[in-house]
Amino acid sequence: MARVVVDVMLKPDILDPQGEAVKGALPNLGVEGVERVRIGKRIELDFAEGVDAASVEEQARKVADALLANPVIEDFTIASVEADAPAGAS
Amino acid sequence: MASNSAEPRVRIGIVTFPGSLDDRDAARAVARAGAVPVRLWHDEGALRGVQAVWLPGGFSYGDYLRSGAIARFSHVMDSVADAARGGMPVIGVCNGFQVLCESGLLPGALTQNAHMRYRNRPAPLRVESTNTAWTSAYRQGAQIVIPAKHKDGRFQADASTLEMLEDQNRVVLRYLDNPNGSVHDIAGITNAEGNVVGMMPHPEHAIDQLTGPSTDGRGILASVLSHVHSGATA
Numbered sequence: 001m002a003r004v005v006v007d008v009m010l011k012p013d014i015l016d017p018q019g020e021a022v023k024g025a026l027p028n029l030g031v032e033g034v035e036r037v038r039i040g041k042r043i044e045l046d047f048a049e050g051v052d053a054a055s056v057e058e059q060a061r062k063v064a065d066a067l068l069a070n071p072v073i074e075d076f077t078i079a080s081v082e083a084d085a086p087a088g089a090s
Numbered sequence: 091m092a093s094n095s096a097e098p099r100v101r102i103g104i105v106t107f108p109g110s111l112d113d114r115d116a117a118r119a120v121a122r123a124g125a126v127p128v129r130l131w132h133d134e135g136a137l138r139g140v141q142a143v144w145l146p147g148g149f150s151y152g153d154y155l156r157s158g159a160i161a162r163f164s165h166v167m168d169s170v171a172d173a174a175r176g177g178m179p180v181i182g183v184c185n186g187f188q189v190l191c192e193s194g195l196l197p198g199a200l201t202q203n204a205h206m207r208y209r210n211r212p213a214p215l216r217v218e219s220t221n222t223a224w225t226s227a228y229r230q231g232a233q234i235v236i237p238a239k240h241k242d243g244r245f246q247a248d249a250s251t252l253e254m255l256e257d258q259n260r261v262v263l264r265y266l267d268n269p270n271g272s273v274h275d276i277a278g279i280t281n282a283e284g285n286v287v288g289m290m291p292h293p294e295h296a297i298d299q300l301t302g303p304s305t306d307g308r309g310i311l312a313s314v315l316s317h318v319h320s321g322a323t324a
Contacts (some may be wrong), residue, residue, distance in 0.1 A: 010201075014246060015271070017206040038316055055137065067163070070156060074200040 002047040004060040008069045009040035009075045043068055056080070100125040100318045102311075103140035105170070105186075107132040107161050111148035112183065119294040120144070123311035132164040134294055142179040142223075143317045145186025147239075147292055157200055158188030159243045167193055178250055178312050179223035187278070187288030196279055196288045197255070198247035203240070204271025211237035212303035213291045214266040215277055219259050222284040226251045227312035228229055234306035236291035238269055238277075243290040245272035245279075247279050263289055 010016050019037040026034050045063065047056045060078050069076040100199070101118045104127055106113045128140050132150075137143070150161035161167060174180045174195055177245035182190035190196045205207060212235045217228040226236070247255070252274060256259055263278035270290075278289030293307030 015204055017202050017204055066158060067155070069199055070159065070199055072191070072197075073201055074246075075315065086202075 001049055002051065002053065002080050003057045004045045004047070004056060004078055005081050006043040006045065006060065006064045006068050006076055006078050007040060008043065008074050010039060011073060011075055014073050015081075041068075053080075096317070097281070100142070100315055101128050101138070101140045103128045103143045103145065103147050104131040105130045105166050106232065107164065107185075107189075108150065108187070109149040109152050110146050111195075112146040112292060113148070115292075115294040116144050116146045116183070119307065119311060122297055123308065123315060125311065125315060127178050128166070130166055131147065132161070132166050135169040136249070137166075137169050137173060140178075142314050143181070144300075145170070145180070145182040146294070147184030147186060147190050150185055150189060151181055153242075154191045154213050158185060158190075158192040162192040162283035163187075163188045166296055174281075174286050177283065177285055179317055181224050181314070182286075182288040182312065183292055183294065184243075186288055187290055188242065190286060190288045195286050196281060197251045197281070198245055200242050200290070201244045201246050202245050203269075206241075208239075208241040209243070209269045210237065211269065212236070213238040215263045215291065217262070217280060218264050218267055219262045219280065219284075222257065222262055222280045222313070222315050223317040224280075224285050224287040226316060227266060227309045231248055233266065234309070235296070235304045236293055236297045236307055237303060238291040240270070240290055243270040243272065245274065247276075258282065259311040262287055263291070318321045 016038050018039040023037040064076045099194050102125050103114045104113050116260050120127040120163045131247045188200045191199050215234050220226050260280050260282050262296030265275045265277045279288045293310040296302040296304050
């Protein structure tokens with residue numbers, strides 16, 4: 001199994017209300033000094049055995065570019081990672 | 091017999107996606123305007139001989155990924171996009187606006203309201219452009235009130251896109267009391283040809299004084315009926 005991780009983040013100049021809300025809550029935790037909070041999404045794509053590496057990369061990029069991120073407001077990065085742990089495990 | 095009674099009534103298609111909420115209200119508004127509402131299903135490409143298309147509000151495909159992101163890939167949107175590029179009037183209201191932006195039929199994107207809250211209230215608007223298939227019945231600069239109800243209504247576009255929209259008079263509606271943080275107070279825009287319009291407020295909820303804050307939404311349908319009757323569309 002080949003796992004590709006897609007990270008989607010709002011572009012730096014787009015206001016992130018979620019991040020701002022979290023930042024606003026930090027003093028309640030006694031945390032000071034955080035200047036900026038940005039919240040994004042991590043998407044894991046697990047490809048079946050036997051799909052060749054080049055195709056995995058190409059298809060993951062296609063999915064990220066066409067569907068997972070909206071290029072008007074978001075950037076994405078993709079990376080291949082080891083997928084020996086079940087999805088969601090830490 | 092008046093000549094207009096001999097003309098076939100205008101057929102306006104209303105798309106239902108899984109999660110659409112305002113398709114029935116849109117159909118009712120179309121019928122009240124004297125046109126025939128034609129229900130279109132997201133999973134079929136058939137446009138059933140309609141002369142205009144309405145993409146209603148709601149949460150297409152649950153909006154689980156991003157508002158309008160999945161709807162863009164539905165079968166019906168392939169047909170709607172082709173028809174729109176051929177000149178057919180298409181309006182997207184609320185989630186429909188988000189679908190039009192995700193489809194690339196309109197520029198920009200709708201993002202989470204700056205204050206993070208769902209907002210529903212009558213929105214005072216100024217009609218900035220009457221040079222579209224959907225707003226020709228209004229007076230230029232008219233102030234109207236149409237309900238807005240959304241959490242992802244903050245219009246965003248980069249500086250060059252905003253400049254282009256302003257320079258080409260493609261901002262159609264502007265908030266007088268910006269409810270979501272949209273850049274340039276933008277509530278609605280159009281494409282270069284003026285046949286595709288997207289707007290966040292809901293004209294289908296402003297056709298009856300008994301249940302809405304105004305009847306200002308009727309102008310949207312009056313505009314498109316006039317547009318179709320004039321033979322301006324294919």
